[in-house]
């Protein structure tokens with residue numbers, strides 16, 4: 001663990017030693033974990049405002065004092081990019097919020113985003129020493145968000161030092177978290193960076209997928225503006241592989257290309273009636289609402305509105321869809337998931353919020369058919385009840401059908417959220433590129449370099465559906481190795 | 489932002505726009521389409537690239553004003569801008585010298601047909617073009633298709649121009665008269681369905697170009713999905729052209745009514 005190297009907040013710094021003596025372990029562990037202030041469920045389903053309001057400075061300092069500043073902090077090993085977690089938390093404890101943000105940014109390009117959307121309960125917080133004492137872990141995610149937001153709202157955003165321009169042009173394909181963090185790191189190193197985005201908005205899933213009530217666009221916009229200020233150029237409405245070919249990029253003088261095109265393709269289950277009107281992918285539903293403004297006055301794009309909405313799946317995308325449907329005015333909203341709640345891949349907080357908002361959870365239920373009314377619009381669904389069998393290869397207990405236990409549920413909108421496959425556009429357009437059987441781009445895990453010398457890749461196009469922090473980490477790793485290769 | 493350079497009215501509801509889009513002009517092939525947005529709150533609307541001029545860096549779109557979004561686009565004038573134009577999307581038409589090709593277009597479908605007619609002719613095919621519309625003033629692009637067609641048959645529902653009858657009458661006549669190696673059909677879904685039923689009867693391979701509802705046009709949403717030979721396919725990336733005899737047109741017709 002490089003807890004003491006390359007950081008502005010090493011553990012052996014005098015101020016940290018002093019802080020450790022400020023309170024005894026007993027005093028620290030006696031403090032209860034902070035509660036995130038949230039909008040009232042009754043109110044929040046009527047609007048798109050962010051549910052989590054963020055903790056204030058006083059709460060943050062108290063929460064930060066719970067952290068014991070362990071000599072061998074396990075939280076850091078739980079973080080996919082090994083953020084110096086005690087380093088930023090101790091800065092909060094001593095009241096230097098700006099310095100806390102600086103520590104975060106040493107490792108993370110998007111702390112305000114990750115503080116909101118990371119599954120902390122499975123990562124950093126799952127390793128916190130407090131679990132050994134049967135207590136709730138330090139609220140690392142809340143603190144991360146606090147430090148990042150405080151910096152952002154202070155108007156005093158730490159400007160990264162930018163190396164002299166080296167005249168080398170690099171291209172980025174896709175503007176999701178992987179592409180954005182790569183762009184930032186390369187710009188800092190003096191490269192001329194151009195980001196090509198297929199859609200008419202910059203931000204990838206952060207814009208078209210994750211809803212405003214969980215991740216406000218303004219938070220993402222600040223990051224993008226920051227990159228613009230660093231000289232990163234964004235070209236939207238440009239599909240690499242279609243508008244511009246790989247060869248075109250070379251002709252335009254790009255010496256390195258980072259592909260961060262995400263896992264775009266929605267999966268369907270292939271059951272009867274899935275192409276009926278009123279059955280759609282979560283990507284379509286969320287894109288219509290988040291990117292295209294469906295449901296808002298003065299926006300042209302429509303979206304089907306349902307009174308009884310079923311969302312199929314148990315991941316973050318399913319939770320976002322079901323909570324969006326609630327906000328769009330649905331009276332009955334249901335999650336239909338074929339395993340039990342314990343196996344749900346969604347963040348625990350999303351499940352909690354969904355329940356507070358009146359979402360019904362039909363776990364151990366699997367759709368097998370959709371039926372239509374006489375206009376071809378979905379009107380009911382048949383679901384098979386399941387029970388848990390033996391654990392599968394991932395250790396998840398696989399569901400098995402209970403014979404004869406089939407239920408018919410009336411629905412007028414179904415949102416299918418059973419996963420995505422890697423976007424095949426780039427692999428199809430660049431035939432020499434090595435891909436896996438699943439369609440992901442094959443890279444060297446330490447350098448993120450593909451089978452083509454000048455092409456690197458990261459994020460969901462390499463991992464299949466993963467997380468924001470992993471995508472961000474890939475972008476940074478690719479930047480480091482591409483910069484080294486191009487500087488030779 | 490893409491500037492509109494030229495505008496021409498083909499009929500009351502059908503407008504031709506020549507739009508600046510140099511990168512797309514260079515990379516497009518017959519059969520490709522673009523997605524455009526008019527206004528910051530506009531919808532993403534798919535439109536076929538009817539023609540392109542690499543030197544001028546322009547593409548030509550032919551739009552039929554149907555609902556809100558196409559009306560907005562048709563109301564734009566030279567000097568105005570489309571907020572977004574992205575493409576070229578979809579797979580290009582497979583062009584080959586197969587012998588005799590019947591290209592039949594209905595309504596605004598003639599616009600996407602034009603580049604295919606051109607390419608089919610240039611590949612050495614004998615091209616017989618059948619244009620169909622409800623009445624004379626809805627027949628578009630007749631002068632543009634003539635130079636690339638060995639024969640042009642015009643059909644109107646009301647008999648106000650060419651012959652009275654449906655597009656299928658025109659196509660059937662040709663099939664009965666001579667050996668046809670391929671049919672290409674572009675137009676309203678209902679028209680393509682009946683052309684497909686007809687050519688299936690005669691066993692003539694038929695390609696159709698589908699105009700499903702779309703959002704992103706890159707395979708991300710599945711709004712454009714249809715069933716081909718029992719399998720779900722996405723029109724924006726697997727198409728827009730398909731073997732007409734394998735397409736489930738009834739399902740497609742139903743899905744087109746999602747928002748009407």
Ligand SMILES: Cc1cc2nc3c(=O)[nH]c(=O)nc-3n(C[C@H](O)[C@H](O)[C@H](O)COP(=O)(O)OP(=O)(O)OC[C@H]3O[C@@H](n4cnc5c(N)ncnc54)[C@H](O)[C@@H]3O)c2cc1C
Pocket residue numbers: 117118119173174175176177178179196197198199203204205206209210238239240241260261262263264286316317320347423425426458459460461465466467468469471
């Ligand atoms: C609804 C939803 C909720 C989620 N919630 C969470 C969460 O709470 N926590 C979490 O950690 N993760 C979450 N995820 C997953 C996370 O968002 C992704 O893992 C992450 O965004 C992947 O980043 P990326 O940069 O690889 O790709 P993306 O964010 O998918 O961005 C890829 C971009 O590339 C563009 N593109 C694709 N092809 C081309 C091309 N050929 N040329 C130009 N541009 C192209 C796309 O338009 C897109 O904008 C969620 C995902 C979804 C869909």
Ligand SMILES: Cc1cc2nc3c(=O)[nH]c(=O)nc-3n(C[C@H](O)[C@H](O)[C@H](O)COP(=O)(O)OP(=O)(O)OC[C@H]3O[C@@H](n4cnc5c(N)ncnc54)[C@H](O)[C@@H]3O)c2cc1C
Pocket residue numbers: 300301302521531532533534535536537550551552553554555556557558559596599600698699700701702703728747748
């Ligand atoms: C590949 C392809 C190529 C096309 N090429 C042309 C062309 O060259 N010229 C032309 O005039 N038309 C073309 N179309 C059809 C054109 O996109 C539709 O006529 C247009 O989208 C209708 O929008 P509207 O709001 O004006 O009409 P309305 O009929 O009022 O639409 C109502 C609603 O239905 C939805 N809708 C209906 N059809 C579509 C669609 N295809 N895509 C997205 N949303 C839709 C929209 O959400 C719209 O708000 C093409 C379609 C496709 C898929």
Ligand code: FES
Pocket residue numbers: 701702703704705706707708709710711712713722723724725
């Ligand atoms: S339009 Fe979205 S997948 Fe085809």
